[in-house]
Amino acid sequence: MGPASAWWSVTVGMLLQAVTGPAGQTWSPERFWQQRSGYAGSESCRGCHSGIYEKQEASSHARTLRPLSEVAEFKTGLPFELLDRVGNAGLRLSLDPSGSVLLSSVRGGEETSVSLRWAFGAGAKAVTPVTVNDRGDYVESRVSWFRGTGAFDLTPGARERVPGSFAETLGQVLSHEDRKKCFGCHTSRPMADDPVPARNEMGIRCERCHGPGLEHVRAASADSRRSSIFHPRDLTGFRMAQVCGACHGRPPREIDFDEIRQIQERPLAARFPSQRLVLSRCFNETDGGLKCTVCHDPHDDVASSPEALDTPCRTCHSPGRNSAAICPKASSNCSRCHMPKARVLHHTEFADHWIRAKP
Known part of the structure; x- marks a missing residue:
């Protein structure tokens, strides 16, 4: 052999x-981890596991999904402009008067824009915004921020994907299944059919890996160890x-x-x-x-x-050691x-x- x-x-x-x-x-x-009830929230773990809680809360896992307004490295580089040759449009990132990040696309005499809502990715490698447009579609921005360069560029996959309409020069419209997958790997609880995560569910926190903890918290509060x-x-x-x-x-x-x-x-x-x-x-x-x-x-x-x-x-x-080569x-x-x-x-x-x- x-x-x-x-x-x-x-x-x-x-x-x-x-x-x-x-x-x-x-x-x-x-x-x-796919149960839909019995959750206590990661904050409830803090009382007994403060050291682990503080460390995890500061980790990349906990930052895998955040409001884009909280991502300093994304906002620092604004305004930013990029010529998208694949989409045949000029893209611009800027801050609107409320402090939200605005993505605009210009082609010929047309212009369209959308306010970017969520930041996917902790920023260790990249940050890609996702938002909801005025038609209720979930949209993945065609522009992302990359740690490797400290700058903006087209989102991975955008160079291979020609927008099907002018509106799609802002980003890819996510299918129902795709958006559930995206939010599913960046949140701590199973998502509903139309995911709009609460702030305390964003990112990977305690109950994503340990499962619903409500019974455990109640048992600990009653000084009982029967509920593992x-x-x-x-x-x-x-x-x-x-x-x-x-x-x-x-x-x-x-x-x-x-x-x-x-x-x-x-x-x-x-x-x-x-x-x-x-x-x-x-x-x-x-x-x-x-x-x-x-x-x-x-x-x-x-x-x-x-x-x-x-x-x-x-x-x-x-x-x-006799089990492995040196x-x-x-x-x-x-x-x-x-x-x-x-x-x-x-x-x-x-x-x-x-x-x-x-x-």
Whole structure:
């Protein structure tokens, strides 16, 4: 059996174990966070978990959706003008007298504009506005702000999408399904059919990962521990990848060889870390012990220093360990070579979570 066949055998074996429960039933993470009632709100967690609450509240997860008026880096660069050659229109971002961000489009003698309402993205990579136009359509702005350049440019995908009408030079009209997906990954509660999130539901907060907490809060208030709450830390590595993958690229829950091959080969694959992680030999040969939370504190921003990222690697790849090879090239900054950053969208890079000796 060659190296590729051996890897494939290990990967498929792990997938078979991971996607089925004790009775052979496919496991689904939705049962933990798609309930529509029983929520207490993240503020109610603060009394008992103040340290975690404060850290999480300041994290990128909590800022994945905000009113655009709160995003300083977006407003600082205004006014801004851009010639959209694909849409054959001049685009302009400015502040109106009320302080709201206004997106205008000019083509010939025509002009149209819309007030931008929400900011999607914490700003670690980009911020894309979404709003509702005067017809009630949800619209994704054709202009976004990018951390990589500290400037505005066309939103990813806009260069490949010719507006179907002059009104659409402001942005893409989102379908009912698309807007539910967008808000679904940027809010803490399941969205109604016509999502207009309340401020305290914006962003990823406590109950998105722990599930509805009202019973838990009531039990804690009564000094009772009988009502528990879901802890993702107790999940296996593959099941945690499925929970995180609800927004970060869910691994296949069935043995679908075509889908596994696409996860390996598709051009934008590095954008979805949960899918890529389960391809890694490190993940499979530790029986899924290399969970998302081994490297990432879910209550904090992603660690960025080489020292912090090297620590999990050294758990196995260190002298005296007999389970993993020692890198002959370097003893630090492991991710630079084994998780190289890939430019999958303009101005934006993602670390490839398919950990390999030679990517």
